[in-house]
Amino acid sequence: MTVISNKGIIFKSIPKGMPKVDENFELIHRTIDIENLNLGENELVLKNLYLSLDPYTRFYNLNNPALVGQIITGFGVSEVVKTNNPNYKVGDLVNSYGRIGWEEYSHVKADVTSDFIPIKKELLKGIPLSYRVSLLNVGGLTSYGSLMVVGKPKEGETIFVSTAAGSIGQIVGQIAKIKGLRVIGSTGSDEKVDFLLNELKFDAAFNYKKVNLDEALSKHCPNGIDIYYDNVGGETLEVAIDHCNKFARIVLCGMTSQYNITDPKEKYGVKNLGNLIEKSICMQGFTAGNYLGTDIQKEFEKDIFEWIKTGKIIYKENVSVGIENVPKGFIDMLNGNSIGKAIAKLADY
Amino acid sequence: MTVISNKGIIFKSIPKGMPKVDENFELIHRTIDIENLNLGENELVLKNLYLSLDPYTRFYNLNNPALVGQIITGFGVSEVVKTNNPNYKVGDLVNSYGRIGWEEYSHVKADVTSDFIPIKKELLKGIPLSYRVSLLNVGGLTSYGSLMVVGKPKEGETIFVSTAAGSIGQIVGQIAKIKGLRVIGSTGSDEKVDFLLNELKFDAAFNYKKVNLDEALSKHCPNGIDIYYDNVGGETLEVAIDHCNKFARIVLCGMTSQYNITDPKEKYGVKNLGNLIEKSICMQGFTAGNYLGTDIQKEFEKDIFEWIKTGKIIYKENVSVGIENVPKGFIDMLNGNSIGKAIAKLADY
Numbered sequence: 001m002t003v004i005s006n007k008g009i010i011f012k013s014i015p016k017g018m019p020k021v022d023e024n025f026e027l028i029h030r031t032i033d034i035e036n037l038n039l040g041e042n043e044l045v046l047k048n049l050y051l052s053l054d055p056y057t058r059f060y061n062l063n064n065p066a067l068v069g070q071i072i073t074g075f076g077v078s079e080v081v082k083t084n085n086p087n088y089k090v091g092d093l094v095n096s097y098g099r100i101g102w103e104e105y106s107h108v109k110a111d112v113t114s115d116f117i118p119i120k121k122e123l124l125k126g127i128p129l130s131y132r133v134s135l136l137n138v139g140g141l142t143s144y145g146s147l148m149v150v151g152k153p154k155e156g157e158t159i160f161v162s163t164a165a166g167s168i169g170q171i172v173g174q175i176a177k178i179k180g181l182r183v184i185g186s187t188g189s190d191e192k193v194d195f196l197l198n199e200l201k202f203d204a205a206f207n208y209k210k211v212n213l214d215e216a217l218s219k220h221c222p223n224g225i226d227i228y229y230d231n232v233g234g235e236t237l238e239v240a241i242d243h244c245n246k247f248a249r250i251v252l253c254g255m256t257s258q259y260n261i262t263d264p265k266e267k268y269g270v271k272n273l274g275n276l277i278e279k280s281i282c283m284q285g286f287t288a289g290n291y292l293g294t295d296i297q298k299e300f301e302k303d304i305f306e307w308i309k310t311g312k313i314i315y316k317e318n319v320s321v322g323i324e325n326v327p328k329g330f331i332d333m334l335n336g337n338s339i340g341k342a343i344a345k346l347a348d349y
Numbered sequence: 350m351t352v353i354s355n356k357g358i359i360f361k362s363i364p365k366g367m368p369k370v371d372e373n374f375e376l377i378h379r380t381i382d383i384e385n386l387n388l389g390e391n392e393l394v395l396k397n398l399y400l401s402l403d404p405y406t407r408f409y410n411l412n413n414p415a416l417v418g419q420i421i422t423g424f425g426v427s428e429v430v431k432t433n434n435p436n437y438k439v440g441d442l443v444n445s446y447g448r449i450g451w452e453e454y455s456h457v458k459a460d461v462t463s464d465f466i467p468i469k470k471e472l473l474k475g476i477p478l479s480y481r482v483s484l485l486n487v488g489g490l491t492s493y494g495s496l497m498v499v500g501k502p503k504e505g506e507t508i509f510v511s512t513a514a515g516s517i518g519q520i521v522g523q524i525a526k527i528k529g530l531r532v533i534g535s536t537g538s539d540e541k542v543d544f545l546l547n548e549l550k551f552d553a554a555f556n557y558k559k560v561n562l563d564e565a566l567s568k569h570c571p572n573g574i575d576i577y578y579d580n581v582g583g584e585t586l587e588v589a590i591d592h593c594n595k596f597a598r599i600v601l602c603g604m605t606s607q608y609n610i611t612d613p614k615e616k617y618g619v620k621n622l623g624n625l626i627e628k629s630i631c632m633q634g635f636t637a638g639n640y641l642g643t644d645i646q647k648e649f650e651k652d653i654f655e656w657i658k659t660g661k662i663i664y665k666e667n668v669s670v671g672i673e674n675v676p677k678g679f680i681d682m683l684n685g686n687s688i689g690k691a692i693a694k695l696a697d698y
Contacts, residue, residue, distance in 0.1 A: 059623075233622060233623065237622070252622070252625050252626050253626070254626065255622070255623045255626065258623055264620060264621065265620070267620040267621070267623070268618070268620065269617070269618015269619055269620045270618055270619050270620075270622055271613060271614070271616040271617065271618045271619075272613065272616070273582060273586070273601070273604070273619055274408075274582065274604045274607055274616070275634075276601050276632065276633070276634035277601050277602070277603065277604065277634035277635070277636065278634070278636065279634065280633075280634050280635050280636055280639055281633070281634055282631065282632075282633040282634075283622075283625065283631075283632045283633070284625070284629075284630070284631040284632070284633075285624075285625035285626035285627070285628065285629050285630055285631075286626070286629050287626065287627065287629055290629055
């Protein structure tokens with residue numbers, strides 16, 4: 001039997017506010033006949049093993065009218081099952097840089113093969129393949145790169161990380177610990193506070209739903225904040241600015257508090273930017289691609305394998321299984337209902 | 350006659366909104382007997398020649414309850430008329446780093462002499478002494494330092510400068526021209542637009558009171574903004590962010606649109622900071638002291654004398670004469686009623 005299932009997730013409509021499984025996504029039932037498929041020059045067929053479920057998909061893909069009706073794309077890990085590309089052979093593993101479909105199999109056209117990077121299997125010894133989805137890929141690189149390049153951590157300083165139990169936050173916090181900083185995290189449940197304190201060994205953590213942020217920062221950052229690693233934006237950013245020290249660095253990684261607000265006028269207005277002058281604060285945004293192919297990437301790859309193998313970095317994942325469950329896993333991640341990095345497992349390797 | 354007039358300006362009360370001459374300032378009539386004044390160790394008597402009238406005085410000095418009832422202080426140029434300090438002799442000229450009183454003569458106590466820097470007269474050949482108030486002092490240094498260090502200008506880029514005819518803006522714009530950038534300025538009167546276009550040779554300039562800023566930036570910065578040099582904050586900052594290119598730098602120098610708003614809740618909230626992520630924008634504040642004593646100061650001093658002498662930088666001043674007129678000159682500066690750097694001349698040299 002050469003005709004097999006190739007279910008996929010279509011972007012049905014632009015969400016107003018938080019996406020809904022039935023309203024904004026559609027599971028489509030297709031098939032693929034890999035054996036009889038004729039591949040054009042340089043084309044590939046990939047069996048998708050893991051998908052990365054990331055906040056950026058909400059504001060980037062799901063706000064783009066041009067993408068409605070198409071399969072959603074993102075980061076992932078796939079296995080080459082058919083190839084007409086001299087750079088790949090059947091059985092190779094590849095990392096996608098944001099271009100793999102939310103589908104069981106992907107027919108990759110020649111013009112996007114540059115978005116896929118071969119995975120060296122020998123590097124994975126003792127490391128779960130799923131880590132390649134994000135931690136060992138752009139997720140880890142951006143956490144590392146942004147903390148190092150924008151945050152410029154110095155031993156003895158204080159860093160405050162919001163969404164600290166999320167995919168980026170947990171890495172940033174642990175790297176900051178390795179670098180000798182005092183690490184404070186905010187997160188959205190008591191269970192996650194426990195995770196931050198007891199598993200990741202943060203110096204302090206709190207459930208932002210249960211505290212007054214201004215008071216919590218006064219309590220947990222008595223010497224002020226030297227680095228604020230911002231994943232939420234809005235009012236949290238404003239309050240954190242008030243607690244920043246002179247020459248503080250604010251790393252703008254994400255603004256989850258604002259992503260579901262579609263009318264620009266309804267977004268939260270930050271009123272205390274004058275503080276950036278008085279305290280000579282540097283506030284800088286970045287995107288995933290900024291550190292690709294730079295020296296920082298080399299340093300990252302050297303450090304991260306070492307830190308994982310020596311247990312200095314631990315990594316928690318929250319795995320949805322099966323293509324049918326990808327939209328729900330994605331929305332749970334946006335809602336903050338899970339601890340650790342949200343991924344989907346589509347097939348065994 | 351050894352007893353002479355020593356009038357000064359007292360900070361009478363914290364202004365609500367724009368300061369008023371009679372309400373917030375008081376001219377006091379005092380005398381000083383220089384000949385019979387006994388100086389303590391290291392003390393000086395200075396005859397104040399020029400004062401610098403700067404926006405920062407509004408939010409820094411005039412919002413500080415602890416300073417009410419005292420003589421206002423700031424930057425200036427003075428002549429030593431009596432000295433008990435081995436580092437100074439009568440006739441020396443000194444620059445004040447923010448500590449000279451708004452008064453005809455200052456009796457400088459030992460503990461603040463470090464806030465005064467001797468002026469090398471040989472460097473002033475052919476350059477007006479008044480330039481030492483700001484252009485050759487912290488005003489010029491901060492313009493130069495912030496543009497170079499935060500703005501990182503590159504030939505062929507576009508810079509947008511707000512309050513472009515002000516003391517900082519006119520220097521920043523001219524340095525950017527020297528560095529080969531396309532320079533666009535906004536200012537508050539048609540007369541100043543003429544000044545920017547015809548005297549400072551900006552590539553484009555507009556009167557912000559007469560245009561829609563969004564449209565004006567679309568028109569004058571068709572390739573987007575690479576550096577926004579912000580002197581006003583608020584809505585202007587928000588609109589400028591929308592026009593910034595990827596990897597743009599925003600230099601936060603001042604927020605004059607917000608200084609007279611005393612209730613923090615009434616300040617303008619900037620809603621589009623998410624753009625800083627999408628476009629990897631770096632937004633950074635600074636204060637005058639940041640570049641003092643650094644390598645940037647040496648480069649500044651080398652460049653600025655050269656540029657003034659070769660006519661590459663021209664410098665317009667707006668001079669109030671006499672201590673009585675200092676508050677009015679200061680308020681005119683805040684109101685944007687004058688072209689060029691606002692200074693006060695208290696005495697001939």
